[in-house]
Amino acid sequence: MGDAVSGIGSYINGSAECEIYSGSFSKPSEWKGINATVERIGEAISGTVSNELAHLINCYHAYMFETFDPTITGAISSEYYPKEPEYLPLSITEWDGEYYNKIIATQNFITLEQRATINKYFSSHSIRTISFANSGRCCNEKC
Numbered sequence: 001m002g003d004a005v006s007g008i009g010s011y012i013n014g015s016a017e018c019e020i021y022s023g024s025f026s027k028p029s030e031w032k033g034i035n036a037t038v039e040r041i042g043e044a045i046s047g048t049v050s051n052e053l054a055h056l057i058n059c060y061h062a063y064m065f066e067t068f069d070p071t072i073t074g075a076i077s078s079e080y081y082p083k084e085p086e087y088l089p090l091s092i093t094e095w096d097g098e099y100y101n102k103i104i105a106t107q108n109f110i111t112l113e114q115r116a117t118i119n120k121y122f123s124s125h126s127i128r129t130i131s132f133a134n135s136g137r138c139c140n141e142k143c
Ligand SMILES: [Zn+2]
Pocket: 051, 052, 055, 061, 104, 105, 106
């Protein structure tokens, strides 16, 4: 539904680019017929735009989990980036009741119906990352 073309964290070097594929929303039943409303399509497209823009300013899918902890063995790739959710340790990905409503939620963790109806928000990890990008410092003592 979208792609952060220039990659995670690319905003910092001034060449950030992402794409949203609006045609992706024309085929599933969640956006067809009586479900083809401005509210449902707008919610889904805005959620995808927010997800891709978040990648450009260094947010990772792992940040949908409030339980994400980079010090847990297996949480970080060999390049020191958070792993994609399907490769994270179970202790990080265990159900916390609400990861589907995070802006950085990704497929397998959010349904199409949730994309069409839920106004998502940033996790605490993403908020700290964005705060750091904006101010050059952390927003609280946790990071
Ligand atoms: Zn994403």
